[in-house]
Amino acid sequence: MRRWIGVGAGVVAVIAGLLIAWRVFLYDPYVSAGENGVYANGCCGTIELRDGRILLNGHKSVRYVVGRDDGGAFVLPRHYVGAFPYRRFEVDGSAAVVNLRLDRLPTPGTITLYQGSAAYDFKRKAPPPPN
Template sequence: MSANKAVGIATVVMVLCAWAYIALSREPRLPTSIANGRYSNGCCGTIFLHDGVMTVANQRVDYIIERDKAGPYVLPTAYVGASVHAVVVKFDAYPLKLRLDDAAHPHQLELLDDAADGVRYSFTRVNGS
């Protein structure tokens, strides 16, 4: 086998391995403790986050924290959204990303409206939490 063929085959193998690594790797997880605290919104209520468990409206929902190109987010195991008067949890619906404003020390958590118009509700971290 000539040197050119060997280099060509090695290059193709390296490109395929790099592609497989990128395609199969998951989004990087962040520690769940960074978002621990109580987040409140005047119209909708309060959300408690503590070490991977979200408590809202007397319901508990597990979550992880990851980061994508838009920034850090909380990914619950159920749909968690907001309406005009309350936070809505639907265990039979697709979960949405709840955006955090900062990966190191988040001060806000953003939820989408339960309605079709997709209004965003900001929940602010309560001091001392």
Template sequence: MTIEVSPTGKVARLGAHHRWTIGAAGVVAVVLTALIVLMKPSAPRGWENGSFLNDCCGGLTLHDGEMALNGKPATRYTIGRDAGGFYVLPRFYVGGMDNLGFEIDGSRPAAKLRLDRLPDPQEVQVPGARETFLFERRPGVVP
């Protein structure tokens, strides 16, 4: 039971009707918050799919949440968007190694691989130890 004190100092009790109204308002607030969170638009699955090449490291293929490096399965990834734009976030750290290929390191935090746009990205930026490598989509190359 809820007790309310009026400005004159008198104690008043809230009736069942008032408690019901307050409870219903709380339920409505929770439902609306859940709907807003669930309706947040996400990047459509598959819009990032493609194969990208760079002379230093070779090929990077993105296909429905699976990343392949130089034709070999490497790791899963998710797509996200922040103030810098769209990105691919691998499960493990993936980076370019100067003229050697790719580095995959499960002990380091994953780094965002930046996409120039979605859908149909034409470029992917992959971090490296000393520089960022630009991978370009090659026409006719299918994931």
């Protein structure tokens, strides 16, 4: 009987471990705040916000969350994202993360990226017409 109790405890431990791993590595608690869309700037290209991911010029993808503080609404990427004239974007995992400011929520009209004290405004592009 004790052997079956030990096996049962082992099964419970494995199931608990799998649930914890799912919660930590796979569960995505993202909830849209109406920010999804494509934003463009002449110097740097496009930023697409789509369900918790920033897509930079259709290539680099970085996870983000939306928040609000005394300065207003913002997008907080997982890694540093900055705009650089004529060089497009830089994504740097070793640099301090900077908020990308939204002008409003829901449905922001602009996102502002910073390079030091310089600010670059990305304006929302109109969505394509429905088919």
